[in-house]
Amino acid sequence: MALLTAEECSALRLSLQVGVCSAMIGLPLAVAISYLLARATFWGKWLLEVVIDLPLVLPPVVTGYLLLIAFAPHGPIGAFLAGWLGIKIVFTWLGAVLASAVVSFPLMVRAIRLAFQAVDPRLEMAARSLGASRLAAFFTVTLPLARRGLVAGWILGFARSLGEFGATIMVAGNIAGKTQTIPLAIYTLSSRPEGMQQAWRLVGLSILLAAAALAAGRWLEMAHKRTG
Amino acid sequence: MNGRCILCLAWPAIVAWGFAARGDDRTVLVFAAASTSNALDEIRTEFSKTAGVRVEASYAASSTLARQIAYGADADLFLSADTAWADHVAGKGLVAARKDLLGNRLVVVAPVDSPLKLAKAEDLLAPAVEHLALGDPEAVPAGKYAKAALTKLELWSRLKEKVVPAADVRHALGYVETGAAEAAVVYATDAAVSKRVRVAFELPATLTPPIRYPLLLLKHGQGRTAAESFYRYLSSPAALKVFQKFGFQILTEPAGKK
Numbered sequence: 001m002a003l004l005t006a007e008e009c010s011a012l013r014l015s016l017q018v019g020v021c022s023a024m025i026g027l028p029l030a031v032a033i034s035y036l037l038a039r040a041t042f043w044g045k046w047l048l049e050v051v052i053d054l055p056l057v058l059p060p061v062v063t064g065y066l067l068l069i070a071f072a073p074h075g076p077i078g079a080f081l082a083g084w085l086g087i088k089i090v091f092t093w094l095g096a097v098l099a100s101a102v103v104s105f106p107l108m109v110r111a112i113r114l115a116f117q118a119v120d121p122r123l124e125m126a127a128r129s130l131g132a133s134r135l136a137a138f139f140t141v142t143l144p145l146a147r148r149g150l151v152a153g154w155i156l157g158f159a160r161s162l163g164e165f166g167a168t169i170m171v172a173g174n175i176a177g178k179t180q181t182i183p184l185a186i187y188t189l190s191s192r193p194e195g196m197q198q199a200w201r202l203v204g205l206s207i208l209l210a211a212a213a214l215a216a217g218r219w220l221e222m223a224h225k226r227t228g
Numbered sequence: 229m230n231g232r233c234i235l236c237l238a239w240p241a242i243v244a245w246g247f248a249a250r251g252d253d254r255t256v257l258v259f260a261a262a263s264t265s266n267a268l269d270e271i272r273t274e275f276s277k278t279a280g281v282r283v284e285a286s287y288a289a290s291s292t293l294a295r296q297i298a299y300g301a302d303a304d305l306f307l308s309a310d311t312a313w314a315d316h317v318a319g320k321g322l323v324a325a326r327k328d329l330l331g332n333r334l335v336v337v338a339p340v341d342s343p344l345k346l347a348k349a350e351d352l353l354a355p356a357v358e359h360l361a362l363g364d365p366e367a368v369p370a371g372k373y374a375k376a377a378l379t380k381l382e383l384w385s386r387l388k389e390k391v392v393p394a395a396d397v398r399h400a401l402g403y404v405e406t407g408a409a410e411a412a413v414v415y416a417t418d419a420a421v422s423k424r425v426r427v428a429f430e431l432p433a434t435l436t437p438p439i440r441y442p443l444l445l446l447k448h449g450q451g452r453t454a455a456e457s458f459y460r461y462l463s464s465p466a467a468l469k470v471f472q473k474f475g476f477q478i479l480t481e482p483a484g485k486k
Contacts, residue, residue, distance in 0.1 A: 068406060068408065069406070072406050072407050072408050073407055073408070074407045075407075088358075090408045091359055091392055091408065091409070169395075173392045173393070173394075173403075173408075174364075174393060174394075174395070175391070175392055175393065176393075188364065188393075190295070191289065191291060191292040191295060191364075191367065191395065192291055192295065192364075192366065192367040193291060193294050193295040193298055193313070193316050193367075195295075195367075196295070196299075
């Protein structure tokens with residue numbers, strides 16, 4: 001513990017907390033959308049694909065700007081959340097979760113969609129011909145077969161959340177101990193003239209976390225190949 | 229001649245275009261505190277027209293700019309919002325000349341349609357004020373001044389929890405403009421350029437160390453005609469008139485026309 005200062009610890013804790021929560025929140029929706037995109041054809045599908053991929057190519061500050069406008073206390077969604085549910089998004093760690101979830105969502109969908117596409121639809125049909133409902137076939141056949149893709153998507157979403165900066169600083173601000181994740185802490189330190197020397201521990205920590213997430217992904221991929 | 233060949237030939241040209249000539253003697257690069265942006269934009273436009281010199285400006289928190297200069301940014305002039313960051317740059321041996329140019333005042337602002345009754349600093353303790361935006365109080369001058377004032381009023385320890393630190397004073401202003409924060413401490417000059425905030429009250433000058441903007445001629449600009457003439461122009465009557473129009477106090481004697 002002596003390795004890190006109290007602020008660095010809280011930045012690490014927040015980064016992990018935001019990463020896990022945003023990937024958890026994104027997962028069910030990503031599964032639903034991925035399945036839809038992998039299996040169904042419908043009018044306007046390309047439009048849905050564009051909308052989902054947009055945060056991948058938009059500058060994250062643009063995503064953050066739009067989220068800030070929408071979720072500010074007087075914004076269309078923010079007013080509703082604050083008035084009816086008493087939930088505040090802007091300048092809270094939930095804001096960081098929201099920003100990360102939106103930005104990492106397309107990556108999750110990409111990974112999970114590929115996994116669903118790799119599952120032979122005839123297996124699902126076989127299950128249904130044996131009396132399984134559509135939902136039961138999905139949960140007992142397709143989802144288990146695509147589970148590694150789900151985990152890979154989750155890891156990818158989590159890793160992207162760890163790196164989220166632009167949208168987060170717009171929506172959640174940069175409050176030490178509340179919304180200051182590792183990238184934001186590094187940014188704050190680096191804009192202080194004597195801070196560059198202090199930033200290196202967090203820089204190292206970032207590299208370590210990112211490498212660990214990538215290694216976990218690789219390991220799953222190899223395990224997948226071995227079991228077929 | 230096939231496509232690949234053309235691409236090979238065009239490649240160096242494209243790269244060269246990317247690195248195309250910058251930083252000749254007809255351009256000046258000014259690093260300036262975010263709070264001076266509106267006034268300085270007007271002044272440098274005017275100067276460019278009359279002197280035929282391009283003046284480029286980079287606006288950010290003085291702490292950010294000081295760090296960039298210390299790390300080798302090619303700035304010619306630095307207009308800092310406090311003396312500490314000017315001293316920091318001077319301590320690295322990067323300053324050729326220096327004068328205190330401007331003064332400023334701190335105010336508390338709220339969104340223009342805010343129903344909150346804010347008349348004195350104690351009112352910021354009200355639960356309805358959930359977020360108080362400041363420049364990062366550990367580095368950004370406006371935030372350091374604000375922290376000094378609130379500490380002197382013995383409110384800092386109780387307000388600390390509400391503080392939303394911003395990258396520079398204009399970001400703090402922006403947080404109030406969007407309604408994301410209920411109040412912010414900014415300079416009087418910042419409040420004056422925004423139609424979407426109102427000044428709730430002023431923080432008396434006695435609460436803070438003097439708010440001074442030193443203008444530095446950096447070693448990089450020393451000996452370059454364009455940089456040195458813009459350094460002089462900034463304390464000319466014409467430039468000072470613009471700063472005054474935007475609400476800055478003038479701390480220097482107007483220099484001669486040239």
